[in-house]
Amino acid sequence: MEQTGPIELASPEAAEHESKHNGTFGDREMGAEYDIARIERVYRKLDRRIIPAFWVLYFICSAIRSNVGLSQTMNEAQGHDLAQELHLSPKQISTGLALFYVCYVIFDLPSNLVMTRLSPHVWMSRIVIAVGIIGACMAAIKAAWSLYLTRLLLGVVIAGMWPGMAYYLTLFYPPSRTGKRIGFYFTAAQVSASVVGLVSAGFQEMDGLGGLVGFQWMFLLYGLVGILVGISLLWWLPDRPLAPGETRNRAGWRKWIPQSPPALQGEDALIHYEDLTRVYRRHAWTLKDLWHVVIDWRVWPLMVMYFGVVGVGIGVQNYGTVIIQGINPNLSGVDLSLLFAPIWVMDLIAILLVTPLSDRFHHHRALFFSVPVLLQIAGLLITTYAGSQSNPWPRYGGLLIVGFGLGPTVPITMTWTNEIFQPRHGEVGVAAASALVSGLGNLGSILTTYALYTGWPADSVPGPAQYRKSNLVMIGILCLSILSAISMTVLLRVVGNGSRAKQISSGSSTMDGDGVIVDGAARRDLQERGLGRFWFHR
Secondary structure (H helix, E strand, O other), X not given: OOOOOOOOXXXXXXXXXXXXXXXXXXOOOOOEEEEXXXXXXXXXXXXXXXXXXXXXXXXXXXXXXXXXXXXXXXXXXXXXOHHHHHOOOHHHHHHHHHHHHHHHHHHHHHHHHHHHHOOHHHHHHHHHHHHHHHHHHHHHOOOHHHHHHHXXXXXXXXXXXXXXXXXXXHOOOOHHHHHHHHHHHHHXXXXXXXXXXXXXXXXXXXXXXXXXXXXXXXXXXXXXXXXXXXXXXXXXXXXXXXXXXXXXXXXXXXXXXXXXXXXXXXXXXXXXXXXXXXXXOOOOOOHHHHHHHHOOOOHHHHHHHHHHHHHHHHHHHHHHHHHHHHHOOOOOHHHHHHHHHHHHHHHHHHHHHHHHHHHXXXXXXXXXXXXXXXXXXXXXXXXXXXXXXXXXHHHHHHHHHHHHHHOOHHHHHHHHHHHHHHHHHHXXXXXXXXXXXXXXXXXXXXXXXXXXHHHOHHHOOOOOOOOHHHHHHXXXXXXXXXXXXXXXXXXXXXXXXXXXXXXXXXXXXXOOOOOOOOOHHHHHHHHHHOOOOOHHHO
């Protein structure tokens, strides 16, 4: 029965006894009990407020970040693709693509740390508005230097977006609940890649309209939409949740910022606060706290995992049409755009299938990460060696397999980061670790955009072996990702994930804790679904 009256406080023994008999779950420290269905409705309300906003902002930012890859083959027959219009060499294009990730790596951590000190929804809005402005300015690029400048600036302003979204979720959800939600809004990148690929065919039909070529119209319109989305986030996204009875500080510069309506009110807000504070304790962090996160060895296997999968993902995103063109040089720009989209449809399907399962069997994040990575390796081998001169299309089938394998790997890596560092280091742990994993992991993006494919002249010579060495390098970094996931699992079982703050989630993928604060959401999920570990791991 749903609880509508005052919250009852029960002894730990009574709460545990009650939870076993009528499906309610209490907290051993706080003693409060709530009906499962009531708590689930609260989180569904949060989902309806947060996830659509995240999906839209990630869609538009992904489109602005990656549409430069499509511009390489748009209106190529008319001489209006990026290289011919700006008189760029393949190496200059690779340099422009890579410069974005240089700034992204440098500014990811500082951006996320600033977000912990300010209103998170304001910082996310700032990111999207700035991305839209720079994206629109890319319509005015006329030479290599302006491409370099806009890509550098885009990397600066977008830094902190992806790890910031992961951090933002932990303000509203226990770590065990974040995996499928990260997967849900991560689908925006896949839909964006598909839609941008399809819509670019339309932009190519606008070539010459108003004195702009097709890719300039694409840059301009996506940038303007990004600005509008960023402004709307000031009202759309809720600010961080407050304790019941606490009022938000509106002094100083904050009085000039639009006040976002709270995500929850009344009893919903109270239930959410009680449930979330089982695992979340906010306190002002210091440089010493930050240093403890930086020197935590658990960051580095996660970073290498991310390095491999994001490097391959960005490589396919930026050079997908180039790779397809290598399979069949006779394809038109519109054909390439249309063939590019299904790669990301496969990616989307994998996310929707795998990330909910990885949350249910949350003790096996490494397994749910490694199997898709093996699929990526298989797909790259097919793309490299399958087919023949008369029938090269099996190579395209390999790209579709790569797309399917890419889907769940990034969300799983970020979820595992949250699960490990939130209990160990609290808010600064999630903010700093997710930024380090995302920022340093994007060194893989620099490798694949600068050194591979058109950035590797000897490997881009047309013929049956075109891009073969680049594909093999990507296979190599994927093998490193699998080894890192295995190493992390082994080390966590040997060393453990003991919390500095003595706050360990019983539903995390690290260890089960007794006599400590319990992640009630994960425990409910575990008991309600009857899942958590595979039979061979019990």
